[in-house]
Amino acid sequence: MDVLTEFYEILNDPYAYGQTCRDEKKKKVIGYFCSYTPEEIISAAGAHPMRLFGTRGEIALADQHLQAYSCSLVRGALEEVLNGRLDFLDGTVFPHTCDSIQRLSDVWRLNTNFRFFADIVLPVKLDTDSAKEYMVDVLRKFKRDLKKGLNCRISDEDLNEAIATYNKIRDHLKVIYGLRSKNPGIITGGDVYSIVKVSMIMDRNDLVKKLPELIENLKTRNVSEDRRDRKRVALVGSICDQPDIYSIIEKSGGVVVWDDLCTGSRYFEGIIEIDGDPIVSIAKRYIERQICPAKHVSLTARGDHLVAMANEHDIQGFIFLLLKFCEPHAFDYPYMKEYLEKENIPSMLLEIEDQLPAEGQLLTRFETFMHMF
Amino acid sequence: MVTKLKVILTLCFVKIKKIMLAVKKKKSMKEIMTVYYMEAKTAKLSGKKVAWITSGGPVEPLIAMDIIPVYPENHGAMIGASKMGVDLCEKAEEMGYSRDLCSYARSDISCATVNGGPIGGLPKPDMLICCNNICGTVLKWYEIQARYYEVPLFILDTPFCHTEYSEEAKKYVRRQIEEYIAFLEEVCGRKMNYEKMDKVGRLSVEGQRLWQAVLDTATNSPSPITAFDAFFHLALIVTLRGTRIAVDYYKNLLEEMYQKVDKGIGAIPNEHYRLLWDNLPIWYRLRWLSNKFADYGASLVADTYTTAWCGTLKYIDVDNFLDSMAEAYSRIYLNIGIDEMAKNVIEMIDKYNVDGFVIHSNRSCKPYSLGQYDIQKIVQRERDIPCLVIEADMVDERNFSESQIATRIEAFMEMIKEQKGSWSRNSNYTE
Known part of the structure; x- marks a missing residue:
């Protein structure tokens, strides 16, 4: 079977895939929501880390616990667990990010009954020595929690082996992004998104074998449609579980060539050194990686990152995808917009609640934006 | 031009001194706060530095360093109470800030650019102190102000205590207290006087104990104080914690409360029902809400809000203030899991002999509001008292629907009346 077809089959029913991991591979499945989840430690414990998203269905049960002014990710995720769709999980882990996820963790802990539950109360600032040490300390604590909760052993060899696998996966994803940036015609944005998404869901030992196959295929692929003349844009935001957005952008005359998304470059950026204490190395990647706006490294880190990205990948415009009620991103938007304006880089803002706006309307907005440059 | 400005400032300064002398005798809240803000606004003249600090942040080292603390959140409350919130929030929205963001942050961010609001804007900061024990919002808000004013920002990162204050967190926060002091020393160009710090720590604890004692007078029936009074008297334990001024003020207030208790004077004329309030006040409707409840004899x-400034006294060791404050500031009400919050709520229900629980679901404050429904369920399971949820916002009046809230209050009070049943004082109420 074609690698992409296989990926789409998994994405079609990730929960069934999770159940299979549990039944057939006898792996404990640990759900998570955030790119600050140390998946390497979970994998080293012999468990399977699986990213959770919101819901595609109606929200009913979650309304009993969370106000309508929480974001669709938080409400949707709670809906999924309360209606039993996540019963295949053995547990969940909540790294500390924003106020909403912080409270979702409490509500989750009090209203679910999985075998394993952990908060990883990460530092919020990443620019001081004490914060860096604390990062190492909390990751060690998580390793202890996991060993105790799953009744398993985690050796440094296990950790290094897992790190090597994740390094390869991250490198492969970056190569795919690079190939697309170089030649946007070889793959659609929707496909690239799906590859990143499946990377957070699929068994990593299987994934790491599939990605090189895909890359080889991409390298030899004939460009069916030349997207090289299209306007080169990048997406900025938290999660964007809306694959349709890529095709609408493509229809409007643009093409997504890079991003700063939690379900995008923030997931794969940064390689972990395999040298010395593996937990220290894992912490180091988080310290050095491009941040989520719920974290702090400097006053302009995110703006600088966008400008650098624009230069490196020849990006002509940025589309800010703002998940409604997402505070860290909403607070950063005005300054980032201004930051880009100083560099004469246009940007637009698209607020998303749980679904994309109607396609026609969205297409018009994108077309207007593409005409700006 | 410059000379003219200097003359005006000098006149202001003389006036402050005069008012300060007057305050020593009278000590009304209004006068203390006027002096405080005037002193902060003319800090350049007195050579003092101004630090903006979050409401849950450790102010004591600032007081010990003779730095004037200024609270954008207190400013937000003033903006709300003077009903200037909508205008400033809309200005922030024009600047690109989403309407879904915290209304304190929105009004402060736009106010800084226009020097608007009830006091013509806050004095420009020399530094910003952001402690995230109350929310993640303050981090973003202070980053914005640090960029705007181009001043140094210190972040005191207090890891969230979902179920515990971990050893790891303890070590991290304690180290940051040292970093905090080093930061202040660098910005001010002088060393911390630890003897003074010790005194300030003692005054802070004394102030907090007095504030708790003031709130505790509400265990009397009728209560000499309501939450609405507490929202007003709160200003000093927030802004001038660690000073003699706050201690003196609360001593007087406590005395006043004791006198009321002795005479059996309640804060409202006919106290038939006793309620507990959750979340920040709805600053622009304080009087309306206060009257509304009082009409029902409630x-x-x-x-849960005003106790936040004395709720962690149990962790403080007055002889070892700096070490123990690390834990106290980390374990405040908003930095703990909702099960522990519910435990606190139940303790308050018992302590104050409460008949009903009023929950302000505040769009502006997610750490306070998300989880309230679960707290409500726990409270109803453990204590079986009626609960009311008011959907609103602390500053942005556009999120307040008066008729809907009035209807809900009416239904809630009916439930309380029913629950109380043949309560003896009920008959008095229906007269």
């Missing part, structure tokens, strides 16, 4: 005797 006194909001206590709240």
Whole structure:
């Protein structure tokens, strides 16, 4: 079977895939929501880390616990667990990010009954020595929690082996992004998104074998449609579980060539050194990686990152995808917009609640934006 | 031009001195706060530095360093109470800030650019101190102000205590207290006087104990104080914690409360029902809400908000203030899991002998509001008292629907009346 077809089959029913991991591979499945989840430690414990998203269905049960002014990710995720769709999980882990996820963790802990539950109360600032040490300390604590909760052993060899696998996966994803940036015609944005998404869901030992196959295929692929003349844009935001957005952008005359998304470059950026204490190395990647706006490294880190990205990948415009009620991103938007304006880089803002706006309307907005440059 | 400005400032300064002398005798809240803000606004003249600090942040080292603390959140409350919130929030929205963001942050961010609001804007900061024990919002807000004013920002990162204050967190926060002091020393160009710090720590604890004692007078029936009074008297334990001024003020206030208790004077004329308030006040409707509840003979005797400034006294060792404050500031009400919050609420229900629980679901404050429904369920399971949820916002009046809230209050009070049943004082109420 074609690698992409296989990926789409998994994405079609990730929960069934999770159940299979549990039944057939006898792996404990640990759900998570955030790119600050140390998946390497979970994998080293012999468990399977699986990213959770919101819901595609109606929200009913979650309304009993969370106000309508929480974001669709938080409400949707709670809906999924309360209606039993996540019963295949053995547990969940909540790294500390924003106020909403912080409270979702409490509500989750009090209203679910999985075998394993952990908060990883990460530092919020990443620019001081004490914060860096604390990062190492909390990751060690998580390793202890996991060993105790799953009744398993985690050796440094296990950790290094897992790190090597994740390094390869991250490198492969970056190569795919690079190939697309170089030649946007070889793959659609929707496909690239799906590859990143499946990377957070699929068994990593299987994934790491599939990605090189895909890359080889991409390298030899004939460009069916030349997207090289299209306007080169990048997406900025938290999660964007809306694959349709890529095709609408493509229809409007643009093409997504890079991003700063939690379900995008923030997931794969940064390689972990395999040298010395593996937990220290894992912490180091988080310290050095491009941040989520719920974290702090400097006053302009995110703006600088966008400008650098624009230069490196020849990006002509940025589309800010703002998940409604997402505070860290909403607070950063005005300054980032201004930051880009100083560099004469246009940007637009698209607020998303749980679904994309109607396609026609969205297409018009994108077309207007593409005409700006 | 410059000379003219200097003359005006000098006149202001003389006036402050005069008012300060007057305050020593009278000590009304209004006068203390006027002096405080005037002193902060003319800090350049007195050579003092101004630090903006979050409401849950450790102010004591600032007081010990003779730095004037200024609270954008207190400013937000003033903006809300003077009903200037909508205008400033809309200005922030024009600047690109989403309407879904915290209304304190929105109004402060736009106010800084226009020097608007009830006091013509806050004095420009020399530094910003952001402690995230109350929310993640303050981090973003202070980053914005640090960029705007181009001043140094210190972040005191207090890891969230979902179920515990971990050893790891303890070590991290304690180290940051040292970093905090080093930061202040660098910005001010002088060393911390630890003897003074010790005194300030003692005054802070004394102030907090007095504030708790003031709130505790609400255990009396009728209660001499309501949450609405507490929202007003709160200003000093927030802004001038660690000073003699706050201690003196609360001593007087406590005396006043004791006198009321002795005479059996309640804060509202006919206290038949006793309620507990959750979340920040709805600053622009304080009087309306206060009257509304009082009409039903309901006194909001206590709240989870104003106790936040004395709720962690149990962790403080007055002889070892700096070490122990690390834990106290990390374990405040908003930095703990909702099960522990519910435990606190139940303790308050018992302590203040409360008949009903009023929950302000505040769009502006996610750490306070998300989880309230679960707290409500726990409270109803453990204590079986009626609960009311008011959907609103602390500053942005556009999120307040008066008729809907009035209807809900009416239904809630009916439930309380029913629950109380043949309560002896009920008959008095129906007269």
